[in-house]
Amino acid sequence: MLNRGYAYTTIISRKSRGQTLLSHLASLYPHSTPQAWQQNLDNGEVTLNGITATGSESITLGQTLVWERPPWIEPDSPQHFEVLWDDPHLLAVNKPGGLPTLPGGGFLENTLLRLVQKQIPNANPVHRLGRATTGIVLFAKTPQAASQLSSNWNTPRIQKIYRALAQGVAQHDAYEILTPIGLVPHPLIGSVWAANPSGKPSKSLAKVISRTTSTTTFEVSLHSGRPHQIRIHLASIGHPLVGDPLYGLTGQPLEDLPGLPGDGGYFLHAQFLRFHHPITGEQINLEAALPSGF
16 A cells, blocks of 8 residues: 655754754664765755754754655555454454554554544544554544543453463463563664563563463453553563564563564463443443454
């Protein structure tokens, strides 16, 4: 799909002032080389405070930087979802693997958000799942529902239970995982969320569902909402997800050219979501059927 392009807008922060615009762009968007950014500048795609930039400018605090990215052909992704719940306030869907929840990483139109809003323009996701993760995504249709769900999302009032297929045979039947999660260096994109002693407190409860000679299937309950939390937490106790291209045995990026956060190949499914309806108070118990692979 050829999209309509996108304007990426940022405000220059205190830590960036004094840099040249070219060096700032190369550090802000490390997926492209300085040479590629100079070409974008030469094409007139970048403005600083509304003036077409050359790249040699010395940037200062508070300036508005805009990159007008021209239309591009997006990677293919599934163009379907299953509706699990639909009323005037809420929509819950079963997201297929390979479909991003929100725009990012080269995806703008081929996202669950765009697919849903074509049918229900006022629906907005309360949370997100990774592109390769399958299962329940909850949308709010009204500001009242969105506000109530967002304030309760990382509390015991909302139960989020996942199924995960992990490497190795677990020695115990249950684990309380408290590994802090924070940003660490990544060779391709600058930084990525991973196990980090100085990161934010995080909590997952993992219960063994079954074992084979080389894998363990876990049921994981989230008690915090950090990025890639289950992938990082299971890896941090020595059980990375089967096929995970990013995280190794310690919950850190793999040493030999780790993949990107959106890369697929692993098995993680948001299976159950239990909460009280934010408007009616009704108990809602949602379940998304397991995909093949589990």
